[in-house]
Every structure is written in C-alpha cells, then in structure tokens.
Amino acid sequence: MANYSKDFLAQLYRTLYTIRAFEAQGVRLYRQGLIRGYFHPYTGQEAIATGVCAALADRDYVLSTHRGHGHCIARGADLQRMVAELLGRRTGYCRGLGGSMHIADLSKGNLGANGIVGANVPLGVGAALGAKLRGEDRVSVVFTSDGGANNGVFFEALNLAAVWSLPALIVIENNQYAVSTPIHEATRETDLYKRGIGLGVESRQINGNDVLEVYEHAREAVARCREGRGPVLLEAVTYRHGGHHVNDPGLYMPKDRIEYYRANDPVTIGRDYLADLGGATDEEIRSIEAAVERELENAVAFAKNSPVLSTGEFLALIEGY
Amino acid sequence: MVAIATEIPTACRVMMYREALNEALREEMRRDPKVFLLGEGIAQRGGSYKVTEGLLEEFGPERVLDTPIAEASFTGAAVGAAMTGMRPVVEILFIDFALLAMDPIVNQAAKYHLMTGGVGRVPLVVRTQGGAGGCLAAQHSQSLEALFYHIPGLKLAMPSTPKDAKGLLKTAIRLDDPVIFIEHKSLYMSKGEVPEGEYLIEFGQAEVKRPGRDATVIAWSAMVPKCMSAAEKLSAEGIEVEVVDPRTLVPLDAERLIQSVRKTRRAIIVQEAVRRGGVASDIASIIQHEAFDYLDAPVEIIAGRVTPIPFTLTLEQACMPQEDDIVAAVKRTLGRE
Numbered sequence: 001m002a003n004y005s006k007d008f009l010a011q012l013y014r015t016l017y018t019i020r021a022f023e024a025q026g027v028r029l030y031r032q033g034l035i036r037g038y039f040h041p042y043t044g045q046e047a048i049a050t051g052v053c054a055a056l057a058d059r060d061y062v063l064s065t066h067r068g069h070g071h072c073i074a075r076g077a078d079l080q081r082m083v084a085e086l087l088g089r090r091t092g093y094c095r096g097l098g099g100s101m102h103i104a105d106l107s108k109g110n111l112g113a114n115g116i117v118g119a120n121v122p123l124g125v126g127a128a129l130g131a132k133l134r135g136e137d138r139v140s141v142v143f144t145s146d147g148g149a150n151n152g153v154f155f156e157a158l159n160l161a162a163v164w165s166l167p168a169l170i171v172i173e174n175n176q177y178a179v180s181t182p183i184h185e186a187t188r189e190t191d192l193y194k195r196g197i198g199l200g201v202e203s204r205q206i207n208g209n210d211v212l213e214v215y216e217h218a219r220e221a222v223a224r225c226r227e228g229r230g231p232v233l234l235e236a237v238t239y240r241h242g243g244h245h246v247n248d249p250g251l252y253m254p255k256d257r258i259e260y261y262r263a264n265d266p267v268t269i270g271r272d273y274l275a276d277l278g279g280a281t282d283e284e285i286r287s288i289e290a291a292v293e294r295e296l297e298n299a300v301a302f303a304k305n306s307p308v309l310s311t312g313e314f315l316a317l318i319e320g321y
Numbered sequence: 322m323v324a325i326a327t328e329i330p331t332a333c334r335v336m337m338y339r340e341a342l343n344e345a346l347r348e349e350m351r352r353d354p355k356v357f358l359l360g361e362g363i364a365q366r367g368g369s370y371k372v373t374e375g376l377l378e379e380f381g382p383e384r385v386l387d388t389p390i391a392e393a394s395f396t397g398a399a400v401g402a403a404m405t406g407m408r409p410v411v412e413i414l415f416i417d418f419a420l421l422a423m424d425p426i427v428n429q430a431a432k433y434h435l436m437t438g439g440v441g442r443v444p445l446v447v448r449t450q451g452g453a454g455g456c457l458a459a460q461h462s463q464s465l466e467a468l469f470y471h472i473p474g475l476k477l478a479m480p481s482t483p484k485d486a487k488g489l490l491k492t493a494i495r496l497d498d499p500v501i502f503i504e505h506k507s508l509y510m511s512k513g514e515v516p517e518g519e520y521l522i523e524f525g526q527a528e529v530k531r532p533g534r535d536a537t538v539i540a541w542s543a544m545v546p547k548c549m550s551a552a553e554k555l556s557a558e559g560i561e562v563e564v565v566d567p568r569t570l571v572p573l574d575a576e577r578l579i580q581s582v583r584k585t586r587r588a589i590i591v592q593e594a595v596r597r598g599g600v601a602s603d604i605a606s607i608i609q610h611e612a613f614d615y616l617d618a619p620v621e622i623i624a625g626r627v628t629p630i631p632f633t634l635t636l637e638q639a640c641m642p643q644e645d646d647i648v649a650a651v652k653r654t655l656g657r658e
C-alpha cells in the first residue's frame with residue numbers, strides 16, 4: 001500500500017462522512033415534507049464519488065446521475081447551496097428550479113445530475129471532446145450506473161470516446177439494481193467492465209466500497225487520459241443500503257446481501273484507513289465528524305430561511321423561451 | 322375490429338384509473354394470446370404506478386417482460402414484433418423517456434403502413450404517462466402530446482376517467498395501427514364509475530362530460546377534472562358551461578366539438594401542455610373555420626406556460642393552468658369580467 005498522508009486520509013474521510021450525513025439529513029427533511037419529488041440517496045456508494053473526485057484537478061469535469069448528491073459533495077460543493085436546492089429555494093445551486101435530480105455546480109466543473117438514465121454518457125464524452133479541441137488539459141468524468149450501461153447511448157458514446165481517444169473516464173457504479181430489477185435480469189454479462197474491452201477501451205473492475213482502491217485506479221485512469229491515452233472504463237462494484245429512493249423500502253433486496261455490504265461499509269472502511277494508516281485518534285475522528293455535523297446544521301438553517309424564487313424573477317428568467 | 326356496442330352499460334362499480342387500465346390489459350391478454358407487455362419494472366414490481374400488478378402471476382414471464390433501461394431498443398423490438406402480427410403493449414415510464422424511442426415510433430411504426438403500400442401493419446400500443454404536479458422537475462413532468470399529434474400514422478388517446486381509460490385501452494390494443502396512449506400521473510388514483518362486463522370505446526368519439534348552454538370548454542386528460550370543478554364554480558354564479566372531452570386527439574371528433582360550439586357560441590380550450598405549437602391551437606383553427614359565423618367571442622386557449630417545468634412547488638403550479646384561469650377565460654368569452 002502506498003504512503004498516504006494523514007491529511008489526505010482525513011480529507012477522504014471527511015467527504016465520505018459528509019455524504020453519509022447529508023443523505024441522512026436529507027431523508028429527515030423529506031419526511032418532514034420540506035423536500036418533495038424524487039430523492040435518490042447515495043448511501044452505500046460514498047467511496048466511489050470520494051475516491052474518483054480525489055484524483056481530479058479543479059479544472060476537470062464531472063457528469064452526475066439521478067443519484068447525484070455524493071458527486072456534488074465530493075467536488076467540494078457548498079452544503080448550504082445544496083440543501084437550499086433540495087428545498088427548492090432561490091439560494092440553491094439552480095435557484096431551486098432544478099432540485100435533487102438536476103443539481104449542478106458549474107463553478108466546480110460539475111455539469112449536472114441527470115434525470116435521464118444513460119444520457120450523461122454522451123454529454124461527458126462531449127465535454128472531453130470540447131476540452132481536447134480547445135487544447136485544454138481537462139479530463140471529463142462520467143458517473144453512470146448498471147442501468148445506464150444497458151442503454152444504447154452508453155455503447156455509442158464509449159465507442160466515440162475510444163475512436164477519438166478522448167480524455168474521458170467512465171465510471172459505472174454497479175450497485176446491482178435498476179430500481180427493483182437485479183442486474184442479472186437486465187444483462188447476461190454482469191461484469192460490466194467487459195463492455196469496454198470489446199470497444200478497445202482500457203477497462204477494469206474494482207471494489208467500489210474501498211475508497212483507496214477507487215482512488216488508486218482513478219488516479220491511474222486520469223493520468224492515462226492526460227497522456228492522451230483515454231478513455232478508461234472503471235466498473236466500481238457496490239450496493240445500495242436501502243431502496244431505490246426514499247419512498248422505496250427495497251424489500252426485494254436480499255437481507256444477507258445488504259448485511260454483507262453493510263459489513264463492508266465504505267464510510268467505516270475510510271474511517272479505519274484514517275485510524276490505521278493515518279494514525280488518527282478516535283477523538284480526532286470525532287472532531288471531523290462534529291465539524292461536518294455543524295456545517296450541515298448551518299446549511300439546513302440557511303436553506304430553511306431562504307425564500308423561493310418569486311414568480312416575477314422566474315418569469316424574467318424564462319423570458320424569450 | 323369487432324365492435325362491441327359501446328358504453329351505456331347497466332351496472333357500474335367504482336374503481337381507480339390504474340385499476341381500470343389493469344383490467345383492460347388483463348381482459349385483452351385473456352382474449353388474445355398475441356397481446357404481450359414489455360417495459361421497465363412492469364413484471365415483478367407491477368409497474369411504477371401499479372398498472373400491471375398481478376399480470377406476471379397470471380400470464381407468466383413470456384408475456385410480461387421486464388426490460389433493461391433501453392427505451393429505443395425495447396420499443397424498436399415491439400415495433401418489429403408488431404410487424405409480424407403480435408400485439409405488444411409497451412410501457413414507457415415517463416413520456417419524457419419516449420423521446421429516446423422516437424425513431425422506432427416516428428420513423429418506423431408510423432410509416433410502415435404507407436411504406437408497404439398498405440400491406441404492413443403495426444398493431445402496437447405505447448402506454449406512457451405525462452404531466453406535471455408532483456415536483457418531479459423538468460425531465461419528468463412534460464406534456465408532449467403535440468409531438469405525437471403532429472405525426473401522421475399514429476393514433477393518440479388521452480383518457481381522463483377510469484371508464485374511458487379502460488374502454489380506450491381495450492380498443493387501442495385491437496386497432497391495427499400504432500397508438501400512443503398517454504396517461505396522467507395525477508390520475509392513477511382517481512376514482513370513477515366503470516361499467517361491469519366488457520365494453521369498448523371507439524376512437525374519435527368525444528364525450529360531453531357536463532352539459533351546458535353558455536360556453537363550451539374543451540379539455541382532455543387531467544385538465545378535465547380541473548374544468549369540471551371550474552364548471553361547478555361557474556354554475557354557482559349562474560353560468561352553465563359544457564365540458565367536452567375529445568378522449569382521443571387522433572382521430573379527433575371535430576364534429577362533436579363544433580356541434581357544442583355552435584350551440585354555446587363560445588369556446589375555451591384548456592391544455593396542460595405549453596401553448597406554443599400545441600393541440601389546442603389546432604383545435605382553435607378548426608373551430609374558427611367550422612363555426613366562424615356562430616362565435617360570439619374569440620376562441621380562448623388556456624395552456625401551460627412556455628417553459629420547462631421548474632422544481633419549486635409554487636412555480637410549478639404557476640406554470641400549469643389553474644381553475645381560476647379557466648373561470649376567468651369563460652367569463653371573458655361572456656363579457657363578464
């Protein structure tokens with residue numbers, strides 16, 4: 001195992017813990033009726049966004065999914081503006097007009113979550129194409145899913161990225177379900193990384209619950225892209241901790257599978273890394289968690305006190321549509 | 322198509338829109354082994370809106386297929402199966418995702434009959450669901466009927482009640498042409514009387530949902546209940562509007578709409594879809610042409626605001642026609658503002 005600084009491991013843990021706490025808080029706000037519509041928690045998949053984004057530079061692009069809060073946080077989003085967006089307030093990232101499923105933070109290169117499964121793969125390939133045409137050293141990372149990898153545009157876009165050698169990193173977050181459909185009912189070859197091999201793309205399968213494993217592979221992939229040897233396909237295997245969205249109890253998920261993945265919890269693994277490799281004490285870890293909790297509380301208070309966009313402001317925005 | 326004498330049955334029972342759709346599918350699948358279903362999460366889960374609940378149990382996995390998230394391909398496959406004589410009913414979870422399947426629907430299914438000189442048929446039904454009102458934001462709230470209305474070769478149904486939903490879906494399955502069957506997400510739990518026993522509702526038959534003498538309000542899908550409650554309000558003020566639901570937009574029962582407008586001399590068309598390039602504009606042009614001499618006021622159109630649907634609850638509502646807008650429009654046509 002490579003040498004990691006305590007600071008770096010603390011930063012990873014802070015992100016993992018922030019995503020976990022953010023989603024728990026989001027579910028509470030949802031139950032209170034403050035968040036409406038769709039809410040797809042990232043809980044159980046935190047190591048993927050965290051590990052991949054740790055390998056990126058600020059100038060790189062990220063394309064996110066309907067399960068996108070984790071990507072936004074891992075790119076360093078401001079929690080106040082995130083919660084405000086989820087509550088539909090004018091101080092949110094999209095002025096409350098996008099909501100959970102369309103959250104975007106253009107200032108951090110996060111080009112947005114997407115309500116259309118698979119649609120972000122060609123968009124991300126296009127972002128990579130743009131960077132290449134402009135001669136800029138930027139990598140474009142597309143987070144997609146086992147469901148997204150069955151959509152036609154996934155194959156077409158990956159093929160394009162390959163034939164044009166684009167600096168694109170495609171990450172399949174294989175949580176083994178598309179809503180309630182288990183992966184083996186949606187595809188015969190459930191090792192999704194193999195799809196890239198047929199298209200001549202460097203492709204690997206990794207443990208999506210291990211933040212350092214994700215980070216190492218992402219780092220290598222990003223370096224490869226920067227050298228003009230992209231794209232790269234990473235299949236990060238993981239599992240949801242619950243149903244598809246907050247209103248789905250996920251009863252179809254076998255208990256022993258959930259238990260297995262909870263025993264291999266990405267946040268716990270990250271915490272152990274920080275303690276074992278970073279030598280952090282329980283107290284130090286607790287203080288990271290406490291700081292996150294405070295930040296989150298402030299964010300919730302900020303969002304609750306923010307107004308919604310007025311109808312007048314809204315009409316001005318859509319003028320000319 | 323076998324015409325079973327339409328509607329007007331004796332006994333009725335109250336059921337939900339989604340239950341009525343379920344019953345239509347069940348009856349047609351029992352009747353014709355060529356009918357089969359495909360879509361995302363429709364078999365084991367019974368569909369996101371529970372329309373296909375219990376059908377896997379009765380008809381088995383050969384006839385109720387869960388698909389991957391691959392709208393273009395499973396819709397294309399349904400078109401192919403239909404070309405060979407099957408009667409597939411595709412479920413596309415949200416009409417927004419039907420945009421991924423526009424080639425099989427528009428370039429393939431809609432054109433096959435003509436391209437084969439009238440020999441080939443595509444007896445396909447695409448069931449899908451649209452509309453706003455659930456804070457589901459821009460990519461899950463659209464009203465896109467105009468896109469399909471525009472395409473020659475497609476039939477288009479948009480039922481507003483459980484009774485219409487069942488009768489029209491059964492007919493859609495028996496038609497030899499591709500049918501786009503648009504349900505509304507806010508109607509699935511709505512209840513209404515549904516006739517006992519078998520019945521069909523022919524396409525191209527508008528229905529007067531409420532008779533009246535003072536103005537004609539034309540609406541379909543989820544705008545019908547809104548217009549009905551606006552009509553109640555107006556009635557309290559002594560204004561009696563006639564609410565007419567075309568039920569299918571293709572074919573459109575223009576005759577029945579015109580008949581009503583000639584009687585009331587005023588027309589208000591209400592659509593949830595955005596105003597620009599909408600079906601309402603087309604109906605308005607038909608009315609001004611066919612009933613020009615009868616009109617006592619310009620035809621009014623109440624429509625959705627021209628914008629993607631925003632997530633924010635208050636703004637989402639501000640983008641959709643409201644009861645008060647309908648009431649005001651009716652009064653405008655009567656010069657009673």
Ligand SMILES: Cc1ncc(C[n+]2csc(CCOP(=O)(O)OP(=O)(O)O)c2C)c(N)n1
Pocket residue numbers: 040066067115116117118145146147148149175176177178179244361390392414418421
């Ligand atoms: C094109 C398209 N089809 C269907 C849907 C409805 N839908 C939303 S999420 C989802 C399942 C997604 O599963 P997966 O892609 O594996 O992502 P996960 O939810 O597991 O993160 C479906 C079918 C959609 N949003 N877009």
Ligand SMILES: [Mg+2]
Pocket residue numbers: 145146147173174175176177178179
């Ligand atoms: Mg999945």
